[in-house]
Amino acid sequence: xxxxxxxxxxxxxxxxxxxxxxxxxxxxxxxxxxxxxxxxxxxxxxxxxxxxxxxxxxxxxxxxxxxxxxxxxxxxxxxxxxxxxxxxxxxxxxxxxxxxxxxxxxxxxxxxxxxxxxxxxxxxxxxxxxxxxxxxxxxxxxxxxxxxxxxxxxxxxxxxxxxxxxxxxxxxxxxxxxxxxxxxxxxxxxxxxxxxxxxxxxxxxxxxxxxxxxxxxxxxxxxxxxxxxxxxxxxxxxxxxxxxxxxxxxxxxxxxxxxxxxxxxxxxxxxxxxxxxxxxxxxxxxxxxxxxxxxxxxxxxxxxxxxxxxxxxxxxxxxxxxxxxxxxxxxxxxxxxxxxxxxxxxxxxxxxxxxxxxxxxxxxxxxxxxxxx
Amino acid sequence: xxxxxxxxxxxxxxxxxxxxxxxxxxxxxxxxxxxxxxxxxxxxxxxxxxxxxxxxxxxxxxxxxxxxxxxxxxxxxxxxxxxxxxxxxxxxxxxxxxxxxxxxxxxxxxxxxxxxxxxxxxxxxxxxxxxxxxxxxxxxxxxxxxxxxxxxxxxxxxxxxxxxxxxxxxxxxxxxxxxxxxxxxxxxxxxxxxxxxxxxxxxxxxxxxxxxxxxxxxxxxxxxxxxxxxxxxxxxxxxxxxxxxxxxxxxxxxxxxxxxxxxxxxxxxxxxxxxxxxxxxxxxxxxxxxxxxxxxxxxxxxxxxxxxxxxxxxxxxxxxxxxxxxxxxxxxxxxxxxxxxxxxxxxxxxxxxxxxxxxxxxxxx
Numbered sequence: 001x002x003x004x005x006x007x008x009x010x011x012x013x014x015x016x017x018x019x020x021x022x023x024x025x026x027x028x029x030x031x032x033x034x035x036x037x038x039x040x041x042x043x044x045x046x047x048x049x050x051x052x053x054x055x056x057x058x059x060x061x062x063x064x065x066x067x068x069x070x071x072x073x074x075x076x077x078x079x080x081x082x083x084x085x086x087x088x089x090x091x092x093x094x095x096x097x098x099x100x101x102x103x104x105x106x107x108x109x110x111x112x113x114x115x116x117x118x119x120x121x122x123x124x125x126x127x128x129x130x131x132x133x134x135x136x137x138x139x140x141x142x143x144x145x146x147x148x149x150x151x152x153x154x155x156x157x158x159x160x161x162x163x164x165x166x167x168x169x170x171x172x173x174x175x176x177x178x179x180x181x182x183x184x185x186x187x188x189x190x191x192x193x194x195x196x197x198x199x200x201x202x203x204x205x206x207x208x209x210x211x212x213x214x215x216x217x218x219x220x221x222x223x224x225x226x227x228x229x230x231x232x233x234x235x236x237x238x239x240x241x242x243x244x245x246x247x248x249x250x251x252x253x254x255x256x257x258x259x260x261x262x263x264x265x266x267x268x269x270x271x272x273x274x275x276x277x278x279x280x281x282x283x284x285x286x287x288x289x290x291x292x293x294x295x296x297x298x299x300x301x302x303x304x305x306x307x308x309x310x311x312x313x314x315x316x317x318x319x320x321x322x323x324x325x326x327x328x329x330x331x332x333x334x335x336x337x338x339x340x341x342x343x344x345x346x347x348x349x350x351x352x353x354x355x356x357x358x359x360x361x362x363x364x365x366x367x368x369x370x371x372x373x
Numbered sequence: 374x375x376x377x378x379x380x381x382x383x384x385x386x387x388x389x390x391x392x393x394x395x396x397x398x399x400x401x402x403x404x405x406x407x408x409x410x411x412x413x414x415x416x417x418x419x420x421x422x423x424x425x426x427x428x429x430x431x432x433x434x435x436x437x438x439x440x441x442x443x444x445x446x447x448x449x450x451x452x453x454x455x456x457x458x459x460x461x462x463x464x465x466x467x468x469x470x471x472x473x474x475x476x477x478x479x480x481x482x483x484x485x486x487x488x489x490x491x492x493x494x495x496x497x498x499x500x501x502x503x504x505x506x507x508x509x510x511x512x513x514x515x516x517x518x519x520x521x522x523x524x525x526x527x528x529x530x531x532x533x534x535x536x537x538x539x540x541x542x543x544x545x546x547x548x549x550x551x552x553x554x555x556x557x558x559x560x561x562x563x564x565x566x567x568x569x570x571x572x573x574x575x576x577x578x579x580x581x582x583x584x585x586x587x588x589x590x591x592x593x594x595x596x597x598x599x600x601x602x603x604x605x606x607x608x609x610x611x612x613x614x615x616x617x618x619x620x621x622x623x624x625x626x627x628x629x630x631x632x633x634x635x636x637x638x639x640x641x642x643x644x645x646x647x648x649x650x651x652x653x654x655x656x657x658x659x660x661x662x663x664x665x666x667x668x669x670x671x672x673x674x675x676x677x678x679x680x681x682x683x684x685x686x687x688x689x690x691x692x693x694x695x696x697x698x699x700x701x702x703x704x705x706x707x708x709x710x711x712x713x714x715x716x717x718x719x720x721x722x723x724x725x726x727x728x729x730x731x732x733x734x735x736x737x738x
Contacts, residue, residue: 096462098438103522125522
């Protein structure tokens with residue numbers, strides 16, 4: 001009888017141990033330093049997905065980067081085809097207000113679930129995070145969510161001065177991307193004429209690198225140290241990774257990723273000048289018939305498609321001035337028949353999703369196969 | 374006989390009417406479709422949630438802004454027959470909402486319209502002077518209350534070239550506008566592409582402002598604040614354009630009126646030219662000879678050409694240092710280290726002698 005008792009106790013102990021081990025294994029390393037609660041997000045200016053359904057949120061008002069564990073990790077191969085007209089009215093209705101009282105500040109697709117996430121500001125700046133489930137809008141609560149966050153520090157030297165009484169610099173976050181364990185972020189100052197570019201390891205530690213990116217601007221043949229980066233992406237060419245940055249005056253500039261080091265002042269290689277009177281909005285990459293491309297949406301131009309191979313083979317750096325108004329120089333691109341595209345992202349391997357202002361003023365959320373891109 | 378028949382008929386009608394009235398009252402009393410006691414709960418002017426009595430399942434209840442098709446997102450809490458609905462953002466002031474059970478409207482309520490006691494106004498526009506350099510880089514607009522965060526600021530700012538009698542556009546449109554944290558200070562850049570020599574916009578469209586011309590910037594009263602209330606009036610800022618500023622600000626050219634020992638009179642720094650109104654107040658610090666920070670307040674006067682520093686404690690005799698961060702800019706975006714528009718063909722174009730902090734000193738006897 002005693003033996004039976006010992007055996008039972010031993011089995012119980014073994015089962016408990018196995019179960020504890022399994023639980024530990026299930027807990028992700030990436031979210032191990034996350035806490036559940038209210039991250040106190042003041043604004044959502046840019047969003048981008050990382051691994052395991054983690055959504056990165058750039059908050060200009062708090063000058064903080066957040067990582068939110070959406071728990072949205074059910075794998076789907078295909079996203080839902082969408083054609084939602086009067087989309088801003090639908091979003092506004094879900095917030096109990098009218099379309100003129102809301103602004104969609106960014107859009108990102110969870111690469112695992114293929115669900116579309118939208119950040120929205122109301123008239124008084126209240127930030128809201130919405131998710132599309134099919135065509136149904138859902139609220140992603142920002143009040144009680146598993147998260148971690150990191151304040152965007154100033155460069156060390158300036159920080160020291162700030163502790164002595166100067167006000168902290170504020171940066172309007174312009175773009176945000178996750179790549180291979182790093183969150184990259186660009187921002188503009190609302191005071192001095194400059195921009196920042198940060199490379200932040202994830203999971204967050206206290207470390208954050210900053211680099212000042214200098215470009216040789218093709219359109220004026222002069223150093224353009226302070227032109228602010230608007231949109232960027234990471235592309236891989238000939239087994240080497242590059243940051244492809246697009247500036248507000250629309251030059252496309254390549255920076256080798258391996259050269260992006262803390263405090264380093266880099267000179268990028270301008271590969272294209274895309275004409276004046278235009279600002280980039282979003283950049284994404286996709287494969288079509290096995291061939292890599294990237295596309296860029298713009299404020300005053302149609303969506304542009306670039307061929308990776310053409311960029312890779314474009315060895316020049318544009319240094320001559322571009323004389324003719326709005327004429328693009330450098331790497332050639334294809335203008336796609338898509339205008340007024342305000343947000344753009346990959347829905348799945350073969351589809352993109354975009355938010356477009358139609359000719360009659362309606363805001364439409366649509367999907368489009370990459371074969372038609 | 375006719376009279377008796379008529380009386381009986383009237384009696385029957387009366388009985389029917391009484392029965393009808395009771396039926397109506399009874400049926401109303403038992404009509405559980407209608408939510409009762411709708412209460413809107415406010416915090417300040419924000420209508421945070423609404424409570425009502427209903428025995429319906431919350432999964433069949435939806436709230437709508439009247440006339441809209443999309444149900445409002447929010448949370449329900451139910452305790453017995455009392456239901457609380459909390460939308461994810463507060464209900465909008467002055468709007469009417471419907472409560473629907475399945476497809477049927479079972480109740481409505483309106484949110485109080487909010488009328489502020491003081492209208493929002495523009496408290497400052499920088500540069501505050503009327504005369505600006507041809508290569509003016511930015512302007513600041515300061516509001517008395519937080520402004521709305523949805524519409525583009527440039528929808529409410531009109532620029533008129535008075536000299537040529539034409540409307541014009543001088544500011545750069547940015548997707549993410551440059552506001553301070555409270556959304557009370559807006560920074561607008563005059564299109565840098567048009568200011569920088571030889572950029573395509575500079576070559577094709579020319580400078581945003583032209584020397585010798587007068588411009589009028591009108592800020593429309595239809596611009597609303599965060600509470601949807603309009604500005605108190607249209608604001609007009611006149612600008613007279615002088616020649617380009619192609620020199621860096623230099624602390625060596627500033628002059629100091631040294632205060633008297635034992636007093637709290639301000640130290641007066643004359644800056645030789647108007648500087649960036651926001652940066653001038655944030656880039657300077659004063660240290661005593663022991664390298665301790667002197668506490669006090671800065672104030673810009675004389676159209677951003679003079680800076681006053683008033684100490685908290687009376688001045689003591691000794692040497693003082695004013696440290697100025699190099700990011701301090703003049704009106705043309707030239708900072709202490711470099712010009713905004715660098716001419717690479719110039720001899721001193723590549724000047725690597727950049728100091729992050731510039732200093733000047735004064736002595737109190």
